[in-house]
Amino acid sequence: MSDRPPVAVSLIKLAWCCLLASVLTAALMFPVVGGLGLVFNRASDVVANGSSQLVEGEIPGVTTMVDARGNVIAWLYTQRRFEVPSDKIADTMKLAIVSIEDRRFAEHNGVDWQGTLTGLSGYLSGDPIPAVVRPSSSST
Known part of the structure; x- marks a missing residue:
């Protein structure tokens, strides 16, 4: 085998x-x-x-x-x-954005007559400081 x-x-x-x-x-x-x-x-x-x-x-x-x-x-x-609807933005964020533009916004409810008159008087007097340094708000 x-x-x-x-x-x-x-x-x-x-x-x-x-x-x-x-x-x-x-x-x-x-x-x-x-x-x-x-x-x-x-x-x-x-x-x-x-x-x-x-x-x-x-x-x-x-x-x-x-x-x-x-x-x-x-x-x-x-x-x-992305665009976000207003109701999705926190109230504190809305207030922060408004306060950046006008810190006295809550005091004058949208039209800052003091700031407007200050800006107007500076413009009429020929003040060299531009209006952007002394803003007046009409945000609503």
Whole structure:
């Protein structure tokens, strides 16, 4: 008799080795394929969200800087600003914005007669200090 194992035993060993190699290959490739799937899924979500914003009209606002004559100097694109309804803005923020323009706004209820008369008298007297240094408010 020969020392060679029967053909059936060799084929079974070969089948087991192929199966083991397939399982190991699949286990090693799973993180790569899974990672690519996550990347493509995330990219798909980003594109879908961007498209829905364009369809719904929620594109970010762009600030345009102009000179004294109204000529465009620059456009600022680095921030993503969206219009927000007034009821979504905190009252303290509204008060802060108004106080930047006129800190005595709450005292004169919209028309600052003292500031207006001061500005007018300075203008009529030829005062070299511009009116922007002494503002008068008519914000409502």
